[in-house]
Structures are given as structure tokens and as C-alpha cells.
Amino acid sequence: MPELPEVQTVVNYLAPIVQGKIIHSIDSPNHYDKVFENRSAADFKKAVQGLEITRLWRRGKYIIFDLYEGYLALHLRMTGKLLPNPLHEKYTKHLSLCFDFSDQTKLYFYDYRKFGRIYFSSTLEWLEEKLGIEPLSKGFNLSWLTQSLAQRKRMMKPLLLDQSFIAGLGNIYVDEILWKSNIHPQSMSDKITKKKLLRLYNSVQTTLLDAIAYNGTTFINFSFGNNRTGEFKEKLNVFGKQGQPCLNCGEKIQKIRVGQRGTHICNHCQKLHM
């Protein structure tokens, strides 16, 4: 389940491999044309043919390919994998896309649930309109967070998951961040105390940076490179730990539902601010 740290891991790994390459063609071997989200398969293939990838980077959970003309934006959703080498033949049916480069190398987009999508556009305005602040950017600071939470008056977990508010957080890291901050996920955003706001700000930064340093969390569906996996799973405190003792207080971690999402909490440590 790729979130910001997983997407960053993929980009860190692939950028030196694909930057400077020229797209000879792009193929959808299984004819799953829904992967081309914002135009037809034929238009898409025609548009990117012969273009150089000048830069590979990340915005929110999107992998952005800067092309000589225009941009590709790829979203891995739940189960997408972007790999420079093919997987075993038995997984060929999960291949959504294959890039053929002019130097005979390839880039494979495997996605067994086929939720992943790719976009081609001449600018990235549509993405900027859609996405909120980058949590690792300078603009994301304590005063921004304080002000933005106060004016939104929403439940904390759904708000942190809202990509138009902060871009890149997903279910795993929001649970971890709220646990570290001692904030109950059903707390209201305008009722968080000053002390907790500082905790929250620090937790967002440290959790994401740690996860990137460990190449992300491989829970079920994430791998990169030659099927390498992230090591942050070992560092998780609450996600998937239901029934196990809280590392802070020893009370059992509970799994509840918040905003239709599976949510892991320590009911003792995480205070409900209403």
C-alpha cells in the first residue's frame, strides 16, 4: 500500500535508471485500457512516443515523469509496482503497462488489482489544484498546521487522509502519527491543544523521514527494485498490532473503524479532544 515514503523509495531507486531515457513506445500488453485515466490508449501512446524523460520525482503519492514535452503522472494505488526488470512469467497477466526505451531497456508497471492509473498532460496544473501541501516541505510548519487544523473543524483521521489538505499520508502512517502524538483519530481538528500540535507536527516529520530511511513499509503489497522490500514494517507501533500491548502503556491495541477505514489505536494513550 504505497504512501508517500513508498513512492519516494520507488523514485529514489528509479530516477537514476530512467532519467535521460527516450520512450520508444508504451504498451498495455493485457489491453487493460482503463489504466490510461485521462485520454484514450491510442492518444496516450501517440503523445509520449519519442519523448525523453528529463526528470523523475514525486508529488503526494504520484510519481511524476517530466518529459521533453508534457508530463506523465503515475499513481500506484493499492498494489502497483514499477520495476526495471520483469517479474516471473506467471505474473505477466498483472502487467498493466510496459515502457520500451530507445536503448532496449524497459520499465514495467505490474498491478494485480488494476487500480493504478497513469495520466499524460501538458502541464501539472490539474494536479496542483487537487493536492494539498507536501508534509516534508518548508511550508509545512507548526504555524501552518495550527491555523489549518483550527479552521477546518473536522475529524482528525479523515482530515489527515484528505489529499487536498496534506498530500501523501495514507492509512498506515496516519495511524502511526496519531499514536505518536497521543491524539485519538476521532478528535476534532479545532480542539487539539497547543502541546499536542507540536507533538503532531514532529510526529509527521519523524515518521515520514524514518520510513523513507527504511525504504518504506512492506505490509502486503509493496516492493521496489528487484523485488526488494521496505524495512519500516519492523518499526510500526500500532498499525496491524490489534490485540498486542501498546509499547507506551501496555494496554491492548484496538482496531476500530473511523470514516470507513480500519484504524488502530491505544485507547489509553490517545486522548479524544472534542
Place this chain on the structure above:
DNA sequence: TGAATTGTTCTACC
């Protein structure tokens, strides 16, 4: 068989 899974988008509501 249907519930669970996730991120995003659409729709309905106040």
C-alpha cells in the same frame, strides 16, 4: 459468497 482491502471521486446534504 460476500466482506475486506485502499485512495480517489462523485453525490447528497446542511
Place this chain on the structure above:
DNA sequence: TGGTAGAACAATTC
């Protein structure tokens, strides 16, 4: 009207 909450959707597994 704008912002928010909740449903729907994509496909697959067990």
C-alpha cells in the same frame, strides 16, 4: 454556496 460526510468504484483474495 462551500465545505464536509459518506457512498461508490476499481479488482482481487480468502
